Amino acid sequence: MLDLKALIFPFPNQPYAMKKYVSLLALAVVGFACQPPAEETVDYTAMSDAERLEAAKEIAHKTIMVDGHVDLPYRMKVGGFTLQREILDVSVRTPDGNFDFPRSKEGGLDAPFMSIYIPAGNQQTPGASKALADSLIMMTERLASTFPDKFAMAYSPSDVEANFAKGLISLPMGMENGSGIEDDLSNVEYFADRGIRYITLTHGKANLIGDSSYDTVRLYNGLSEFGEQVVKEMNRVGIMVDLSHVSDETFKDALAITKVPVIASHSSARKFTPGFERNMSDELIKAMAENGGVVMINFGGSFIDSAYAAGSSKVREHLVNYMAENNLSRGDSAFKAYAAEYTAANNPFPTVQKVADHIDHVVSLVGIDHVGFGSDFDGVGDSLPTGLKDVSMFPNLIAELLKRGYSEEDIAKICYKNVFRVWQAVEDYAASQS
Incomplete structure (x- = not known):
């Protein structure tokens, strides 16, 4: 039988020990009484669709959200953006396109990576790729300086966090197509200084760096010798290696060389689009996860559903x-x-559910730590899924993930924590090399 007296008074003949024991017992009782109540776990799966959408909107607005790829700069160029005046004014709601400030705020998007997109055709003219990259970077900077109450440049995760606290939309930049480097390795550091934080090694055609997934011609069967130097230099100066658009062999070569995690800024799962090399095979998704990287899911119709x-x-x-x-x-x-x-x-x-299927597939293969959003808004025309036609509709996707049992912490990882981890690792490695 349990001796309650012995439990309460374990030291009957040791006054000092007894006194100390009672003091500790009292502190424990007071400490227990002062503990805040355990946070109640919300079962989002039990909510109605309407309730879940409201919860998703709340989560979207209180959580930093990063999108790995938004083609606004090139849309501004096509729309007639000049240094004298902004013909395409995305500080207000625009009648077309997928991104502007009001809709970004509605959807909870805080840090869309601005794609400094260089068409493969520019590769035919020496100097044309770098010149276009400089122009689009200048346009992005001009957007931030023209509307400082709405937009701000961001060059690190801490910049995004600071801008988020001020209610500003961050504009980090990634260069889509490494042809902007031209044939000069020093341009890697040049673009790091200009604020570029990732470089997509290729685009629609092979370039001096390596082979493209869209190109039937394979010049190098992976990275070129110059491309190997480019990856190493990107590691050294703190630019993330982006493996969207590259061929499978280029992908594998880059993973073998890089000293830090990589990203695929706007790619989806090839499982749902058999034969579409632009998306990532299960083998590549697993290899990227072993590297510590992140695949950021593209929302474009041809990426989501064959x-x-x-x-x-x-x-x-x-x-x-x-x-x-x-x-x-x-x-x-x-x-x-x-x-x-x-x-x-x-x-x-396609539907929002189809996009969530891609996220589910990556998570089932390699876990929650290796997936993010890479919409390709303003870059995939009118092919976007029903319910994900522009940046205001991110809560629809979050609601679908909540319906499937994803937690708030899971959502936070997908929204920003995963890509922040990679971005910070790249920054830290570059700092260690200086």
């Missing part, structure tokens, strides 16, 4: 025939109304 291309082609063909049969043009209001109605009734677009 059925999208066929479905959209059928819709497009029908609408072209309708215009011809009714002697209409794309600008006619009658055609616009019909096209909207027909497309809605024959919706070829």
Whole structure:
């Protein structure tokens, strides 16, 4: 039988020990009484869809959210952005495109990586790639300086955190296509000084660095010798190595050389798009996770669902025939109304659920620490999923993840913690080399 007296008074013949024991017991009781109540775990899966969406909006706004790839700078160039005046004013709601300040705020997007995009065609003219990169960087800086109450440049995770605390949208930059380096290795450090924090090694064609996933011509069967030097130099100066767009062999070569984790700033899982090398195979996802890297899921229709291309082609063909049969043009209001109605009734677009499937797949393969958002907003045209047409709709995706059992901590990792970990590791390694 339990001796309660012995439990309460364990030292009957030792007054000092007894006194000390009672004091400790009292402190323990007081300490227990002062403990805050355990935080109640919210079961988001038990909520209604409407309740879950409201919870997702709250999470989106209190959590830093990073998007690995938004093509706003090139959209500004096409839209006529000049140093004299901003024809495309994204400080206010815009009638087209996927990104502007009001919609970014609505969706809780805090740090869209501005894509300094260099088309592969620029590679044909010496100096053209670097010149375009400089121009787009200048446009991005101009956006921040023109609207300092809305946007701010960001060159590190701590910059993003400081801007978030002020309610500003951070504008970190990544250069899409390493052709901006031209044939001069010193340009890697030059672009680091200009604020570039990742470089996508290739784009639609092989360049001086390596082979592209989109290019049937394989000049090097991976990285070139120059490309190997570029990866090492990116490590040295603190630029993240971005392996979106590269061929599988280039991907493997870069992983073998890099001393720090890498990213894929806007790629999805090849499991759902068989034969589409631009997306990542399970083998590459596992290799990236072993490296400590992060794959940031692209929202574009052809990246998310292999059925999208066929479905959209059928819709497009029908609408072209309708215009011809009714002697209409794309600008006619009658055609616009019909096209909207027909497309809605024959919706070829993927859904938010399909995007969540890609996140689920990465998590099932390698865990929650190796996935993020890399929407490709303003870069994939009108192919975006239903429910994810612009930056205001991020809560729809978060709500779907909550419905599938993801916790708030899981969401925080996907939103920013995973990419911050890689970014900080790259910064720390560069600091150790100086």
